[in-house]
Amino acid sequence: MSHDARALTVDVRYGTGKGVARTLRRGGRIPAIMYGCGGERIALSLDLHTLKRTIDPERRWNTWFNLTVQEEGKGDRSESCIVVDRQIDPLHREIVHVDFLRVDPTKEIDVKVPVEYSGRPVGVKAGGRLKTFRRYVKVAALPGNIPVKVLIDVAHLDSDETMRIADLKVEGFRLREKPSAPLAFVEVAKAQTEEESEDGGGGGGGGGDDDAKKDKK
Numbered sequence: 001m002s003h004d005a006r007a008l009t010v011d012v013r014y015g016t017g018k019g020v021a022r023t024l025r026r027g028g029r030i031p032a033i034m035y036g037c038g039g040e041r042i043a044l045s046l047d048l049h050t051l052k053r054t055i056d057p058e059r060r061w062n063t064w065f066n067l068t069v070q071e072e073g074k075g076d077r078s079e080s081c082i083v084v085d086r087q088i089d090p091l092h093r094e095i096v097h098v099d100f101l102r103v104d105p106t107k108e109i110d111v112k113v114p115v116e117y118s119g120r121p122v123g124v125k126a127g128g129r130l131k132t133f134r135r136y137v138k139v140a141a142l143p144g145n146i147p148v149k150v151l152i153d154v155a156h157l158d159s160d161e162t163m164r165i166a167d168l169k170v171e172g173f174r175l176r177e178k179p180s181a182p183l184a185f186v187e188v189a190k191a192q193t194e195e196e197s198e199d200g201g202g203g204g205g206g207g208g209d210d211d212a213k214k215d216k217k
Contacts, residue, residue, distance in 0.1 A: 008054045011044060012043070030098070034099075034102065064143040066078055066079075084100070085098070109143060110176055113136060113150055115149060116149050117154055118153050119153045122155070122156065130154065130157070133185070139170075142173075152183055154186075162182050166180065
């Protein structure tokens with residue numbers, strides 16, 4: 001599961017404001033900022049196409065980066081980072097700004113990862129319907145152990161059964177959700193529900209007739 005940081009070169013940015021940002025974007029670059037781990041906030045700029053090529057195609061915005069920070073008149077330095085925020089142009093659907101957070105490769109960080117459900121539940125084979133409740137879950141992992149996704153096997157679920165966070169077994173990272181939070185549930189088959197309802201209704205009706213007879217007496 002462990003993976004290496006992906007190398008990305010960025011430049012220290014001295015100018016700020018909308019005018020500077022527009023100039024950068026016309027040149028194929030975007031503004032960014034880096035902060036965290038007790039370090040100073042640093043304004044950056046980077047090549048947009050290089051960023052897109054560097055992003056892990058599976059982890060996407062959970063990519064772990066090793067930034068080479070270039071500053072005029074100073075030596076290059078390396079920073080371990082992840083992207084914690086980004087701005088997308090609503091019209092062109094293009095990235096226009098990113099926030100990098102410094103991370104310690106030896107310490108866990110909290111991130112959200114997608115979930116994927118697999119298997120055909122026993123209850124579904126019997127005519128029930130599977131309901132799922134999560135598209136993402138929060139996990140705590142080392143930057144190099146961030147999972148691509150959390151696989152949830154629901155094949156064992158029978159009718160009227162619920163699978164919860166506590167039922168998941170994971171390795172290399174920790175789940176950061178309430179253990180009682182539901183993940184999936186199999187609704188009872190409609191025909192079975194109607195049959196139980198009819199049986200219950202018949203019993204209730206009989207009781208009502210007996211009570212009426214008693215009242216007449």
